[in-house]
Amino acid sequence: MRELTQPSRDEITFVEVLHALADPARLQIVAHLADGRRESCSGINEGMDVHQTTMSHHYRVLREAGLTWTTIEGRSRYVTLRRADLDARFPGFLAGVLTQLPEPARPS
Amino acid sequence: MRELTQPSRDEITFVEVLHALADPARLQIVAHLADGRRESCSGINEGMDVHQTTMSHHYRVLREAGLTWTTIEGRSRYVTLRRADLDARFPGFLAGVLTQLPEPARPS
Numbered sequence: 111m112r113e114l115t116q117p118s119r120d121e122i123t124f125v126e127v128l129h130a131l132a133d134p135a136r137l138q139i140v141a142h143l144a145d146g147r148r149e150s151c152s153g154i155n156e157g158m159d160v161h162q163t164t165m166s167h168h169y170r171v172l173r174e175a176g177l178t179w180t181t182i183e184g185r186s187r188y189v190t191l192r193r194a195d196l197d198a199r200f201p202g203f204l205a206g207v208l209t210q211l212p213e214p215a216r217p218s
Numbered sequence: 219m220r221e222l223t224q225p226s227r228d229e230i231t232f233v234e235v236l237h238a239l240a241d242p243a244r245l246q247i248v249a250h251l252a253d254g255r256r257e258s259c260s261g262i263n264e265g266m267d268v269h270q271t272t273m274s275h276h277y278r279v280l281r282e283a284g285l286t287w288t289t290i291e292g293r294s295r296y297v298t299l300r301r302a303d304l305d306a307r308f309p310g311f312l313a314g315v316l317t318q319l320p321e322p323a324r325p326s
């Protein structure tokens with residue numbers, strides 16, 4: 111399992127986090143991961159009406175801002191929300207964001 | 219006293235607010251207004267090392283996103299943070315942002 115280059119906790123900046131969140135599709139991804147789940151990008155993509163190339167861009171923006179942690183396993187990428195890192199850097203902020211987001215529609 | 223076109227409370231969207239906040243200079247303006255003060259743009263500009271044209275752009279982004287309310291009096295513009303509107307639309311969110319911001323340096 112290899113990992114992508116992504117910022118350490120201390121490298122995460124508030125402006126970059128705000129920028130990464132300022133997009134409807136990226137907010138939808140964050141809402142999907144809000145409960146702490148680790149999810150494959152392909153699994154998230156299924157529930158969203160966005161072209162895969164655009165989705166790849168959104169995952170990169172979220173990863174580079176430090177909002178998500180991405181791992182590669184074989185041909186799949188998995189993402190989780192960096193809740194602990196974000197709570198340590200910006201106490202209370204992410205919770206304040208998540209409460210604004212609708213519950214994601216998830217397949218039963 | 220005339221007023222600029224700016225969104226009503228119900229027209230404020232979370233994505234636009236996040237976008238407006240995702241800039242160091244705009245965060246600095248918001249921090250300056252955090253205590254509820256009504257401030258002239260020229261007064262805010264004095265404390266910031268940003269070109270006036272760029273500052274005008276920042277005020278417009280904040281205003282159009284619904285973060286600030288702007289009034290024109292004579293040749294001066296005054297801004298306030300739309301705290302009540304933002305709290306009504308996105309409960310707890312703005313407080314979560316403001317706690318991340320440094321106290322602005324203010325002339326004594």
